[in-house]
Amino acid sequence: MAWEARDPAFERLIRESFARQKVMALIGAVLGRVEPGRVTVELPFRDDLTQQHGFFHAGVVGTVADSAGGYAGYSLMPPGSSVMSVEYKINLLAPADGERLVATGQVVRAGRTLTVCDLEVEVMKGAERTLCARGMQTLIRLDRGPRGAAAG
Amino acid sequence: MAWEARDPAFERLIRESFARQKVMALIGAVLGRVEPGRVTVELPFRDDLTQQHGFFHAGVVGTVADSAGGYAGYSLMPPGSSVMSVEYKINLLAPADGERLVATGQVVRAGRTLTVCDLEVEVMKGAERTLCARGMQTLIRLDRGPRGAAAG
């Protein structure tokens, strides 16, 4: 699907908003590509992001997926919007065993109020790229409050 | 629903497994009550767990919910089991604005292979207790590998 942004400043706004999400700094997530309707969030492996087998924890996988989807939706909203997750659902398809997660949010419906995204998380291990999670997310557009753009 | 544990050591195993989930230490989550079919995980507020409005990030809410559900399911499994999340879905009902999250996983179906849990997250602000998220989770039981009990 090809989408067009309605706010030409979308990329800058997203990068600023992401920088304000302190949990992203805590886990070491970085914003990847930011395109209209499609955003990636990357997360290098760290030992303190794991469950008891030493793989990325399912909650961490969900966190970067939710974040990628939130910003994908936000990229298409008109100026003055903020965005909140209404719900997300994620299927864990394979162990998140590797050096890096790449989460992609892709808008499949951009409505006036509600936006729906596909979520995908791949794990990179050496030259291998494995789809380790797939999900869906519903977002709601709100008028921006005094504290600036919102996602998540 | 009242469930009976099949492994009398369930509480000790859960506390040991939780201690090996390093991401729980990273975010500061602690295991609360551990009962057959019902487990709570608590998370005190920290500034580095927030999204851009200063509330707990939706991904963090999902992480503690997934963890509580995983251990609730694990509490009913026979000795020698490990557990993995197959999928979870979470609805964010209210801003997670407060001093502490309390996530509860409650088993609604305990099958030989698959377990289904209700997930609930409350946020405590002063004397107020608000349901901020509600979800469902599907877990799969596996035979325990060499690395010990699994959840998440």
Next chain:
Amino acid sequence: MAWEARDPAFERLIRESFARQKVMALIGAVLGRVEPGRVTVELPFRDDLTQQHGFFHAGVVGTVADSAGGYAGYSLMPPGSSVMSVEYKINLLAPADGERLVATGQVVRAGRTLTVCDLEVEVMKGAERTLCARGMQTLIRLDRGPRGAAAG
């Protein structure tokens, strides 16, 4: 949870709307209890509602659950509203093997725009009552169009 209806005519409106959902007549579903924030839909067994094992088809289980939830949400909306399903998720917990399904929708969050419901489907077989499905649903409130109240 105890909810209060904002439209005193809610029960009549729901019964009228249900009567206009032709698919309910096709499958033989009937509206059960209609209370503020809680509605049940019942479905007697018929051979033509089955999958290949002779049990109620999973899609039929989802249909009555979605309908019960839609009307539960609608019961709390202000006059002049209509309601649409945004999404629903359902876990099939046990074979829907019996003489009658009872689907219950229960509101857990009633917002200005979005409502979230718990969904539950029980199957009755003789004196036995088995929880055969459990789900969650997100609804959106719309201003009523010219064709009257909406659910589903």
Next chain:
Amino acid sequence: MAWEARDPAFERLIRESFARQKVMALIGAVLGRVEPGRVTVELPFRDDLTQQHGFFHAGVVGTVADSAGGYAGYSLMPPGSSVMSVEYKINLLAPADGERLVATGQVVRAGRTLTVCDLEVEVMKGAERTLCARGMQTLIRLDRGPRGAAAG
């Protein structure tokens, strides 16, 4: 994704199983394309499949999506298998307003026990084709009982 069937008789088995799902005859659904990992189910409009606005009911949309996904998963299973829906989640993206629904199930993970499918429903209105629902589904493989192949 390109998948390979492990049972060369998959198409015949699916067509036979579909023919035994009496609810498909009730609503008038027909099996479309049957490929390894990908199955479509089509449903012509009928007045008795509608909600109160005269569009296809959300439950009917979910029913054909669940059916398409169940058979997509079944197409990849080894001989002697049967399949059951564990859970499905569906987002309604646009009113299902048209002459025909085309539901597609596409396998994204085919495991020994669990299979995960993407679900998509399009509605055809004249020359227009609109994505009206998108979902995800988890299936479980069972050893076939005495009553033959299972899906749904």
